[in-house]
Amino acid sequence: MIIAIDGPAASGKGTLGKRLAHHYGYRHLDTGVIYRAVAYALMSEGADLKDEARAVAAALELDPEKFGNPVLKTQKVGEAASVVSAIARVREALVNFQRQFAADPPGAVLDGRDIGTVICPHADVKIFVVADPRVRARRRTLEARARGEEADEAAVLADILSRDERDQNRPIAPLKPAPDAYLLDNSNLDIEGGVRAAIDIVEAVRAGRQRV
Ligand code: DC
Numbered sequence: 001m002i003i004a005i006d007g008p009a010a011s012g013k014g015t016l017g018k019r020l021a022h023h024y025g026y027r028h029l030d031t032g033v034i035y036r037a038v039a040y041a042l043m044s045e046g047a048d049l050k051d052e053a054r055a056v057a058a059a060l061e062l063d064p065e066k067f068g069n070p071v072l073k074t075q076k077v078g079e080a081a082s083v084v085s086a087i088a089r090v091r092e093a094l095v096n097f098q099r100q101f102a103a104d105p106p107g108a109v110l111d112g113r114d115i116g117t118v119i120c121p122h123a124d125v126k127i128f129v130v131a132d133p134r135v136r137a138r139r140r141t142l143e144a145r146a147r148g149e150e151a152d153e154a155a156v157l158a159d160i161l162s163r164d165e166r167d168q169n170r171p172i173a174p175l176k177p178a179p180d181a182y183l184l185d186n187s188n189l190d191i192e193g194g195v196r197a198a199i200d201i202v203e204a205v206r207a208g209r210q211r212v
Helices: 013-024 032-045 053-060 075-084 089-104 115-119 135-148 151-171 191-211
Strands: 002-004 027-030 108-112 125-130 182-185
Touching: 002 013, 002 032, 013 027, 013 108, 013 125, 013 191, 027 032, 027 089, 032 053, 032 075, 032 089, 032 151, 053 089, 089 108, 089 115, 108 115, 115 125, 125 191, 135 151, 182 191
Parallel strands: 002 108, 002 125, 027 108, 125 182
Antiparallel strands: none
């Protein structure tokens, strides 16, 4: 089974993806990390983020062993990832990696922006996670502070809003729910509540299928 989870920055889709994968014994891919890794490769080389040829080369040379580098989670790299991910050829270079990950047994949960619409349009279950931008900014600020980083909530909110705007309005693979995605608004849910709601969705889809 393939479960696609999409949603905006700081919606909690990453944690949700990880928890769902754990629950079902599936593998998990946070696809944002892929774009972050490409952006970070360019930043480390001192290259321009809009240098298409270098960005494509970095996308083709991805090393999953480096996905755990904590620097990838920083706001600066996230901003850069949003720029790099708007390049069509970069996205194309990353399609096969993601589809292969999804296809490998026993099943997979992928979270990102275009999993249900572009990468896995035939995913068994699609969930689109949303949350009020102010709630997302609050959560991201608390997470950053817990890691010992300084974070200004107003600046985090501005970053979230500008990334939403860029991710939703780019011409290729914009952030939007697939027509057959289930909407999960977790503004008023804690992590456990969100996980339960997502499991309920997956189980409802499975039960519906068995009845057919
Ligand atoms: O989910 P995230 O914050 O780690 O994503 C970082 C950036 O990568 C985000 O601004 C848009 C981009 N991204 C994308 O375009 N497609 C995906 N499937 C995942 C992330």
